[in-house]
Amino acid sequence: MPEGIEVEIYRQAADPIVGHQITSVDCPDEWFLKEGATAEHVSDAVVGQRVETTRRIGKLMLVDLSNGVTVGLRFGMTGRLLVDDSGPIDELEYGPKATKDEWVRFRLSFDNKRQLFLHDPRRLGGVILDPDESKLGDDMFSITQERLQERVLVGTVALKARLLDQKRVAGIGNLICDETLWQSGIRPDRAANSLTPTEQSTLHTTLLQTVETLFKQGGSHTGELQSERHRAGHCPTDGTELSREKIGGRTTYYCDVHQK
DNA sequence: ACATTAACCTGTTGGC
DNA sequence: TGCCAACAGGTTAATG
Structure with a gap:
């Protein structure tokens, strides 16, 4: 059920990472990486980079990095964004109410000790490197x-x-x-x-x-x-x-x- | 080229 | 009570 509104709420909740450097990335579920990307590709593309801006087009959240790479985050229907251990939205209309470690599909750690998690029980969301924005x-x-x-x-x-x-x-x-x-x-x-x-x-x-x-x-x-x-x-x-x-x-x- | 349908994913719900 | 099919919605591939 994350529609454009929820994604905008997620984007705003991610404000604390803007201007900070990514120290590590964790991709426990490689299936969640789209367009053939691997955990290694993602790691090479984002670790050490600083977040310049966050943007949103429709239901797609975009994180622009200092090396020109853009990380696209999709939430499917059960995806939630969490900053540190809590999210701006605690439960979704048609998803499980619980939060479980095994449902964390993607995690970014920053130099200010913040962590960004993408939590998605149903795995309909995904992470896309340099998504084609012209399709929206x-x-x-x-x-x-x-x-x-x-x-x-x-x-x-x-x-x-x-x-x-x-x-x-x-x-x-x-x-x-x-x-x-x-x-x-x-x-x-x-x-x-x-x-x-x-x-x-x-x-x-x-x-x-x-x-x-x-x-x-x-x-x-x-x-x-x-x-x-x-x-x-x-x-x-x-x-x-x-x-x-x-x-x-x-x-x-x-x-x-x-x-x- | 365009429109429609099915598949993907999996936790929850409702009927028997 | 337990089992299982149906359901939820965003996206994309497949089909018409």
């Missing part, structure tokens, strides 16, 4: 209405599938998507190019507002719809039983009455 669309926190129209509101594919497509707009996950569409009053199964100008504008405004609100509230699971996102859940506004369908390959909850 504009970030959901700041996408303009123009770009939303150009990149997302095109074609006859279901609107929800478009919103989840990371190369068109980056950072939206299943929960933010359902919440945004519900708040917008627009059905997830509408063709992406079928929105009226008014709906296009509403969707853009609502997306930015929803992202901002959920971020301030501390996670993508804090939306109004979330408590009813289960079988036989009811619409918080009108009490109708929510529809449950697979759209864009993901379980989707929406209100058949007020989402048009």
